[in-house]
Amino acid sequence: MVPDHQVMSEDEVKTLLARYSITFEQLPKIYHDDAAVKQINGKVGDVIQIVRQSQTAGIAEAYRLVIRRPKK
């Protein structure tokens, strides 16, 4: 049920940012206390690769930057 989450290495992140020519800030976000992030021990500032089954594309990849959940 839960799609595959993996913490990306620094090199992978570098190529990812270069591929889309974006900065860290422009990545989609995920909270540090998300169950899937906790499971793979992701830390604030890590980039997580999510591979999920897609109805339209078969397999779709997404990448999210881990951030702290703001209080309240």
Place this chain on the structure above:
Amino acid sequence: MPSPKRIGKIKFGLLSPKEIRTMSVRKIIWADTYDDDGFPYPQGLMDLALGVIDPGLRCKTCDQKAADCPGHFGHIELAKPVIHVGYTRLIRKLLRVTCRACGRLLLSPDEIQKVSITAEDEFGGDVLTEKDIKKERACPHCGELQLKVNFEKPTTFSEVLLEDGKKIEHKLTPADIRARLERIPDSDLRLLGINPDVARPEWTILTVLPVPPVTMRPSIILENGQRSEDDLTHKLVDIIRINQRFKENQDAGAPQLIIEDLWELLQYHVTTYLDNEVAGCPPARHRSGRPLKTLSQRLKGKDGRFRGSLSGKRVNFSARTVISPNPNLSVTEVGVPLSIAIEMTVPIRVTAHNIEEMRELVLRGPERKSLKVPCGANYVIRPDNRRLRLGGDNLETIAEQIEPGYTVERQLRDGDIVLFNRQPSLHRMSIMAHRIKVMDGKTFRLNPAVCPPYNADFDGDEMNLHVPQTEEARAEAAILIAVQENILSPRFGGPIIGGIHDHISGIFMLTHDLRWFTKSEILYLLKYFEFEHLPEPGKVEEDGTPFWSNKQVFSIILPTGLNMVFRASSCVNCDECKDEGCERDAFVRIIDGQLQTGTIDKKSIGAFDGAILNRIIRQYGMERASHFIDDMTRLSIRGIMIDGFSFGIDDEDLSRTEYGQIEDELSKAEDDVDRRIRIFQEGQLEPMPGRTPEETLEMQIMQVLGKARDRTGEIAGRHLGLGNSAVLMAVSGARGSMLNLTQMAGCIGQQSVRGERIMRGYEERTLPHYRRGDRGADAHGFIKHSYKGGLSPTEFFFHAIGGREGLVDTAVRTSQSGYLQRRLINALQDLKVEYDGTVRTTMGRIIQYQYGEDGTDPMKGAFGDPVDVKGIVESILKVEV
């Protein structure tokens, strides 16, 4: 162009009394506005230092004239402080979390550490809330006993004292509150998420009131020469009057009671000045009884500054009128009344190449007596941007005058591209570009086939029309927004434009089974079409008269080379399809643009379905498809006119046999229901798994009655064949269903509320007409009569109950979905698919790494699949797969 800047942060603060006095150019003390000579009173609400609105006068502050002076603030010194309604929640919070004696936060340093870890947290914000303060009675700093603070809308605060075991409320005056807020130290405010440098809490209690410039509350002069002041001015007058009286009473040492009353009155006026729609506060009214539009009302809501003046505004070069149908227009056209075409213009730049034509336009001027007269021009714009209105005697002179560099504003003429729109604009097909056709009459005319995307009908609907004013806008309209570019809906990837109602009935009647037409008949059908030869006649009688089949007639509007095999709407999904042999003629086979078998109906040409239309778009393109729609609408309307088509009350008549059968069927069902009720009452009813016996009985009754209703429909359907208009419309998919016909001719059936039989009403019964505990069919909303036959009074009542639920549902749904739509649009409006296939915000933030995860345009796919494999194979093999 400057590069876009990123907003780092936004700081919100309060105006301090000091700031208000600094920015003020004048202390206002008089409630009067103008003297008898119409001159503003010094230190009155219209003081010349606050800016000027009357032409001719000069501002005393900036010495500029009416148009140039931006206006300047003044101020009113309030006799006593009053609460600002906008901050009552903040005030309540602060009163509850701080000490009533020393003003410190009601937390010890240890507790503060626990609740808020980092005061300088990146996310800042409200770190401490009311909930973080325990219901503690003593201050940890000075030991003072705390009292409960009550707040009553709109602006009353009070402390609860316990005296002799009784609770006594002691009112806090704004001055008391202000004194308490003043005592809160800066360091404690930061913990509460307040920056004391820009927002000291005591500033939420007003001691001085800014008076807005006259430029934002101008007075208007009525026709009778009287001045009428702005609502804000009226309110300020009230405030100054009460303030004045308050001061006088105070100085005269009036009794406390009077002072309190005046204080409350001042509070009321200041409150309604800021917001005239506060809960618990009667709105201030004009003499006429109309509530005043004060500060908050200027900003809030649909017509407020944000939604009404900034996000959306009125536009020029637009027209609005009622719409009416015209099937002879192309779907890409719109009929525009002459009176509108004369008024609206397109600017044309004069060049060396068109100067002669422009001269003619100018010579013709703004008059245009009839449709046959070519268009003229209304204005000429000189290179120095001066506008010259054409008319009367100046036509020749101006025609002489123009040369390259001038602009002529030409009237609309046939072929001009315009944007056509119907609200609510819920999807992009709500605005499409049409070519205009100037027509008689006073309504916009459109082909009924474009009604579905606009969701328009002709029961009085009005639509808007906009004339693009630049070449770029016209190009964009023609290439992107044109009707033929929007036949496919991006919502489901199928055609949204297509035949409706009579188009479908007509084409069904034309193409159903086999019919033969004589030469004069076929020419009547086809006289408006462009084709070079009639096809070879399908049949020649012995005497030599040629005949053409109805399928041949339809084939004329099909493109050659079209191959399709599918089943029409009228197909009933027999267990084993007889293909070409189908007795309903529902198996459609088109080979090389020739309709061989089958009936054309909703499935083939209807809006939202349009199988043939869809194939034409994919195979021959949008242009051909829009031609096909034009041809189809014209052919179907002529087709329906051969026999004529109507529906009347006697179309619902059945014969005596059917009425007898229906009667039998219904009494059998009622007996069955009674039998089941008896079984239930004897306790013999076997409940279904997970249901009580009552629920089981209810379900059984619903089922029995539902079946009985359907059976009456079948009986009626057996009698009424395709010769009946309602049946024809239901079968072809034009309008209505067999259920509608069942209810008209057979039996209306069970009325329900929330999917159950009607149960509400009196004790154990729905109406006093029934015995208590009666579970019979008629006691709970079963209507055994038909609409034609007429309802009994009790049935009519149950029908009204069931009908009301439907109305409420639609009303609730539309309002909810409208708000949801607004929120979605606000959230998504700036997203864009970039060239690399990503979906991003304007700041380049990624929303999707591939549009829709597969990067596929739904309009280019086939109803959700990327490629219509089945259709392609079928068109090549020419058989159904």
